Amino acid sequence: MLIKSRDSKEKDLKLLRQLLKYNLTEEQRSSIKKQILILEKGLKTEDEAAYYINFYYENSKNWIVIHDLRLELKGKVAQIDHILINRFFDIYVLESKFYKYGIKITDNGEFEVFYKNKSIGIPSPIEQNKRHIKLLADFIDSYDLLPRRAGVKIKPRFFSYILISPNSTIKRPPKKLFDTSTIIKADTLEAIIDKQIDKQSTIECLGLALKTHTLSDIEKFAKKLVSFHSPININWFKKFNIKLTKNTDNPKNKKYFCARCKCDISEKEAFFCWNNKEIFKGKAYCLACQRYYKKH
Structure with a gap:
């Protein structure tokens, strides 16, 4: 099994x-x-x-x-x-x-x-x-x-x-x-x-x-x-010492990125998080990380 x-x-x-x-x-x-x-x-x-x-x-x-x-x-x-x-x-x-x-x-x-x-x-x-x-x-x-x-x-x-x-x-x-x-x-x-x-x-x-x-x-x-499985969540930006800014380091010049995993996110995802500050504490997250914070 x-x-x-x-x-x-x-x-x-x-x-x-x-x-x-x-x-x-x-x-x-x-x-x-x-x-x-x-x-x-x-x-x-x-x-x-x-x-x-x-x-x-x-x-x-x-x-x-x-x-x-x-x-x-x-x-x-x-x-x-x-x-x-x-x-x-x-x-x-x-x-x-x-x-x-x-x-x-x-x-x-x-x-x-x-x-x-x-x-x-x-x-x-x-x-x-x-x-x-x-x-x-x-x-x-x-x-x-x-x-x-x-x-x-x-x-x-x-x-x-x-x-x-x-x-x-x-x-x-x-x-x-x-x-x-x-x-x-x-x-x-x-x-x-x-x-x-x-x-x-x-x-x-x-x-x-x-x-x-x-x-x-x-x-x-x-x-x-x-149930005790503890998956590791690596901050790849920190590991490789990459400094991220909203407008200059991002090659596509996007304004928004996930505060947890640092991947690019849409304006819609960002505003959804900001409109639900009681859950996301004023930070923006991608859909996958949003699910994580909703559970916790």
Whole structure:
């Protein structure tokens, strides 16, 4: 059962492309173009992984699917690409990564990506996902989200996998030197999970049978978790140090822009906000941001 799809990033991409029409320095223009590529590649990678996840689990009566969950706890943040939860409360935390020219993992567990006949060191996605799982476990515990059976709180099991594009190459060290079994191609996820379940011992299976829950129980837990989703709202003008004025910086010489997301708005949108000062506090917003302020 699919509980949450990824958040749309179309508004961010639209605004970033719009910024390229402004009077910018070469450094600003280059940074914005780079940000657009990062966003586009990230979305393509997440969508590719989501396709395989949804293909096998979206309509399952034994699994819950969550995409793109951002949680904040005590000043720390986890941006989790995908979560799978089954009726045993096994929670699979999945990180999708884009490595266009492939990835190499050294004997010491260091990660390198290939780019123009060079290898460049990158942070370990394995360690990154471990931090995500730690924050997720702490978050679930802090908000007491887990159901109880006979008064005893259920103890979930967490599993970590890094999903790589099926078209990418992976150069691995010998398993005895460093275990890379959690680095998998996205299209093999279902087969690997099935194999993992098949390898469980009789005693483990009996234990899991005793903690089996209904799909409704898992759904309630998942919806509680998703209710804490905290999407990030980036001020791209501030990030790229773009000073905005009403008449000079705007290439189309429009007089109005949204006070929240800074995109251009029509005179009609602006006057609607100004005529409803009790809601919008005298500021003008686009239609999407107007809906946000009406709810809050």
